[in-house]
Amino acid sequence: MKKYLLSFALVLxxxxxxxxxxxxxxxxxxxxxxxxxxxxxxxxxLANDFDRIGKKETTQWLPSYYAAFAYIQKGRVQMREGNMIELDIIAGQVEKYLDAAENAGQKNNAEIHLLRKMASSLKMMVNPQQRFMTDGAKAGEQLKIAEKLDPANPRIALIKAEDTYFTPEQYGGSKTKGIEMFKQALEKFNSYQPKSALDPNWGKGEAQYFISQATK
Structure with a gap:
């Protein structure tokens, strides 16, 4: 009997x-x-692919996280193209997947709060003047939470650099200051170690890109 139990355990x-x-x-x-x-x-x-993986691996948070991130990148592409029509819908999809990621045991995860910040920023861009006090404020709150949870996270530094770089000077932005902040983010990327090979590790290339553009 012990032999069979051992064999069954090995199979499992x-x-x-x-x-x-x-x-x-x-x-x-x-x-x-x-x-x-x-x-x-x-x-x-890609978001659909991560969704399918998440439906099979219901205890894992990363498939939902990456599905949300893929939607954010989709929204950013559309924003750069001047297509703001679907940003609210896209941000809604991001929040849905981030809720799923949190429900997989990630209630206090800086990476998730950072994506929530990015989703609120997408919504704000539909009408910045009208939504700055609502979605803009939510974005700022989520960024503060993320930074409090993981102050050494280079992606937080990256997004702060982006905000400074792309905000018009009359509203407190600065391309020069933004470049300096990208450099600081890159320093953090060079020393930051993700928790696993699958954990979030995006953003370093973007910091390098903006720094390289400033030297041309």
Missing amino acids: MSLTAFAQTAYEKAMTEKIAKLESCKSSEDFQT
């Missing part, structure tokens, strides 16, 4: 290890695509 361990490996392989493949996506359609496809 093997199946668990295989499932983890399949999950990690799928996530690694999709995370790598974040760098190569260019269009809003690309990011939508």
Whole structure:
């Protein structure tokens, strides 16, 4: 009997290890695509891919997190193209996936609060003058929470640099100051270690890009 129990236990361990490996392989493949996506359609496809992984791995928070991030990137592409029509809908999708990520045991996760900040910023851009006191304020609150939870996080420094760089000078922004903040963010990226190979590690290339543009 002990022999059979041991064999059964080994089979279960093997199946668990295989499932983890399949999950990690799928996530690694999709995370790598974040760098190569260019269009809003690309990011939508990637969000759908993360959604499918999340439906299989209901105890994992990262698939929902990356689905939310893919939607944010989709919204940013549309914003750069001057297409503000769907930003509210996109931000709603981001919040839905971030709620799912929190429900997977991530109530006090700086990465999630940072994406909530970015989602509120997307909503604000639909009509900045009307929404600055509402969605803009929510974005600021979420950024403060994220920074309090993880002050060394380079992505927080990156988003603060973005805000400074793109805000008009009459409203307190500065491209010069923004570049200095991108440099500070890059220093943090150079020393920051993600908790695992699948944990958020995006943003360094963006900091490098803005710094390189300033030297041209």
